[in-house]
Amino acid sequence: MSKMSSLVSSLILAGSVSVASAWEALPNKAPEPANNPTTPEKVKLGQILYHDPRLSSTGTVSCASCHNTMLGGEDNRPNSMGVNGQTGGRSAPTVWNSAFNEVQFWDGRAASLEDQAAGPVTNPIEMGMKSWDDVVARLKSIEGYQALFEKAFGKDSISKDNATKAIAAYERTLITPNSPYDKYVKGNKNAMTEQQVRGMEKFAEIGCGGCHSGAAFNGPGMFQKFPVFSNGFFNAKYKFVKDKGRAEVTKKESDKNFWKVPTLRNIAITAPYFHNGSVKTLDEAVKIMAKMQLDKDLSKDEIADIVAFLNALTGEFPKQQMPALPATPGTTVN
Amino acid sequence: MSKMSSLVSSLILAGSVSVASAWEALPNKAPEPANNPTTPEKVKLGQILYHDPRLSSTGTVSCASCHNTMLGGEDNRPNSMGVNGQTGGRSAPTVWNSAFNEVQFWDGRAASLEDQAAGPVTNPIEMGMKSWDDVVARLKSIEGYQALFEKAFGKDSISKDNATKAIAAYERTLITPNSPYDKYVKGNKNAMTEQQVRGMEKFAEIGCGGCHSGAAFNGPGMFQKFPVFSNGFFNAKYKFVKDKGRAEVTKKESDKNFWKVPTLRNIAITAPYFHNGSVKTLDEAVKIMAKMQLDKDLSKDEIADIVAFLNALTGEFPKQQMPALPATPGTTVN
Numbered sequence: 001m002s003k004m005s006s007l008v009s010s011l012i013l014a015g016s017v018s019v020a021s022a023w024e025a026l027p028n029k030a031p032e033p034a035n036n037p038t039t040p041e042k043v044k045l046g047q048i049l050y051h052d053p054r055l056s057s058t059g060t061v062s063c064a065s066c067h068n069t070m071l072g073g074e075d076n077r078p079n080s081m082g083v084n085g086q087t088g089g090r091s092a093p094t095v096w097n098s099a100f101n102e103v104q105f106w107d108g109r110a111a112s113l114e115d116q117a118a119g120p121v122t123n124p125i126e127m128g129m130k131s132w133d134d135v136v137a138r139l140k141s142i143e144g145y146q147a148l149f150e151k152a153f154g155k156d157s158i159s160k161d162n163a164t165k166a167i168a169a170y171e172r173t174l175i176t177p178n179s180p181y182d183k184y185v186k187g188n189k190n191a192m193t194e195q196q197v198r199g200m201e202k203f204a205e206i207g208c209g210g211c212h213s214g215a216a217f218n219g220p221g222m223f224q225k226f227p228v229f230s231n232g233f234f235n236a237k238y239k240f241v242k243d244k245g246r247a248e249v250t251k252k253e254s255d256k257n258f259w260k261v262p263t264l265r266n267i268a269i270t271a272p273y274f275h276n277g278s279v280k281t282l283d284e285a286v287k288i289m290a291k292m293q294l295d296k297d298l299s300k301d302e303i304a305d306i307v308a309f310l311n312a313l314t315g316e317f318p319k320q321q322m323p324a325l326p327a328t329p330g331t332t333v334n
Numbered sequence: 335m336s337k338m339s340s341l342v343s344s345l346i347l348a349g350s351v352s353v354a355s356a357w358e359a360l361p362n363k364a365p366e367p368a369n370n371p372t373t374p375e376k377v378k379l380g381q382i383l384y385h386d387p388r389l390s391s392t393g394t395v396s397c398a399s400c401h402n403t404m405l406g407g408e409d410n411r412p413n414s415m416g417v418n419g420q421t422g423g424r425s426a427p428t429v430w431n432s433a434f435n436e437v438q439f440w441d442g443r444a445a446s447l448e449d450q451a452a453g454p455v456t457n458p459i460e461m462g463m464k465s466w467d468d469v470v471a472r473l474k475s476i477e478g479y480q481a482l483f484e485k486a487f488g489k490d491s492i493s494k495d496n497a498t499k500a501i502a503a504y505e506r507t508l509i510t511p512n513s514p515y516d517k518y519v520k521g522n523k524n525a526m527t528e529q530q531v532r533g534m535e536k537f538a539e540i541g542c543g544g545c546h547s548g549a550a551f552n553g554p555g556m557f558q559k560f561p562v563f564s565n566g567f568f569n570a571k572y573k574f575v576k577d578k579g580r581a582e583v584t585k586k587e588s589d590k591n592f593w594k595v596p597t598l599r600n601i602a603i604t605a606p607y608f609h610n611g612s613v614k615t616l617d618e619a620v621k622i623m624a625k626m627q628l629d630k631d632l633s634k635d636e637i638a639d640i641v642a643f644l645n646a647l648t649g650e651f652p653k654q655q656m657p658a659l660p661a662t663p664g665t666t667v668n
Contacts, residue, residue, distance in 0.1 A: 051404055052404075053402070053409070054410070058411070058415055058419075059409060059410055059411050060399065060409065060411070060415045065394065068387070068659075069656065070385055070386075070656060070657055070658060070659045071659050071661065071662075072661060075387070075393060075394065076388070076393055076662050077392070077393050077394070081392055081394045081418075083419070084415075084419035085392075085417070085418035085419025085420070086419070268661075269661035269662065271662060314661075317658055319655055319656075320655070320656040321653055321654070321655060321656065322403065322404055322653075322654040322655065322656045323404055324404060324651055325402075325404045325405050327405065327406060327602075327603035327648075328405075328410050328603065328605060
């Protein structure tokens with residue numbers, strides 16, 4: 001979806017909840033780039049790589065450690081813990097439905113899932129590998145990976161490019177459709193409770209959909225300032241403006257405190273909230289968003305209704321077989 | 335199996351490889367204690383608890399972090415990494431087939447899988463929870479656990495006792511039968527290579543089976559001194575005697591450097607070796623064991639043969655569905 005069409009649908013959303021066509025159900029399939037079509041062999045390899053802690057310097061941290069596929073796709077921590085107990089300043093975004101983000105990371109610094117997958121592996125406080133050459137060397141030392149890469153990409157194909165392609169292909173399968181909201185917008189009017197429908201209407205009425213638009217409620221491709229309206233109390237309590245967000249990447253003052261609009265899919269199970277994971281409950285997060293983005297003071301009932309609606313965005317998680325990681329015979333990670 | 339019968343079969347093993355009845359295939363089912371019969375509901379709950387990092391203080395370390403069910407049941411590290419990057423002095427034993435150990439931990443300080451499961455959770459350098467009361471409080475705060483415990487143990491049943499029973503019930507399903515060795519001793523003489531058969535004969539001939547007896551090659555219930563024969567070179571290099579082993583528990587001088595005999599099942603994929611994980615390759619481990627336990631100098635060919643045989647002990651790993659951990663709505667682990 002282009003920024004323009006996203007904006008149009010947002011305006012429609014903001015206008016009236018009765019424009020049913022503006023509410024989109026989550027597709028069952030994610031878009032895939034021309035240079036990395038999804039294949040079962042890539043997905044299988046990607047699932048294995050994603051769950052393999054040997055992609056980290058200590059052999060203890062896999063992609064799944066912080067983006068846990070057994071949970072809501074993240075770690076329920078304010079910030080994640082990488083190798084040797086190190087922590088960073090940002091909260092792990094969920095991997096579920098990340099295929100519907102047009103850019104990745106909180107600051108949107110990766111243009112694709114493939115680009116994103118390359119980052120944490122060599123980040124010194126995340127997975128801590130010195131270089132992708134070291135990662136490739138380690139993968140080559142694990143016999144089983146030769147065959148897995150060969151099936152997915154052809155002979156002698158272990159490389160950074162193919163590893164990240166496989167991980168991205170796997171991530172494109174991590175979609176959670178059939179939430180109560182999806183069933184509701186597809187026509188099952190009993191799929192949401194009355195309170196959830198009230199919350200949905202309030203969500204549109206006050207303008208949440210101005211940014212949280214589209215099937216994944218992530219205003220695909222959209223960056224937004226947070227907070228828009230300064231608030232001394234919340235700022236002091238949660239230190240939202242300390243991290244400059246997108247400006248850390250672009251070095252432009254105009255990007256200060258701008259962030260990729262995060263998905264609201266499964267938001268009820270991915271506490272804590274915001275880029276710094278400083279807010280523990282969804283009630284508080286909704287209150288803050290209304291006040292700091294829309295300059296609105298919501299009543300307790302209105303907050304409860306919107307939270308009820310957000311709970312209707314929790315989807316069905318696909319059943320996965322636990323991957324069997326290829327063994328490391330006769331050697332160790334450190 | 336009692337210590338006596340274990341001893342008898344060991345003596346038979348040591349005598350001649352032709353006594354086929356002394357070679358036992360791995361049972362498909364583990365023995366279970368009278369007070370914790372295995373049920374599907376317990377196994378399901380146990381699998382979830384086993385993989386839930388919220389059983390640790392930081393929310394980052396689960397049982398599976400160090401005893402990885404996607405790998406050889408451990409972490410391929412000399413010692414494991416617990417919360418906040420802390421490490422201990424011993425190497426994580428494999429969880430696969432641990433149901434066939436009569437005692438647990440390297441020093442045998444836990445008499446059952448249930449007892450074992452309680453330990454790491456509150457160990458400050460492993461999972462770091464302050465107390466089991468805290469663990470139970472956290473489990474109670476996660477709504478989905480109420481229903482899971484109710485199905486397994488009845489209403490309002492979240493407790494340390496039941497959590498560890500569920501984990502133990504799950505662990506009793508982690509069995510890897512049908513290794514080439516198992517097929518061979520069941521009559522398929524093509525299941526092992528000639529070299530593996532030579533290695534098997536050498537294994538028996540030099541007396542490895544004196545301790546590594548029984549279906550799991552763990553001399554069930556048996557403690558043994560390691561090293562028996564001191565060796566200045568190996569001791570200096572690998573510091574085997576620094577850790578007093580069982581004497582750390584019993585405080586008896588006679589237990590100094592005594593250890594539970596570990597299983598050899600899947601040993602080829604659980605490097606590094608020994609209680610301190612100081613030896614990286616199986617070749618070196620076999621050389622050391624022959625020299626320091628049996629005072630034998632093996633030739634390179636003999637070592638290669640025994641290593642080939644040990645590779646025949648890698649079994650079939652049961653396919654598991656990835657557990658969906660109950661969500662933590664509106665709250666966080668720290």
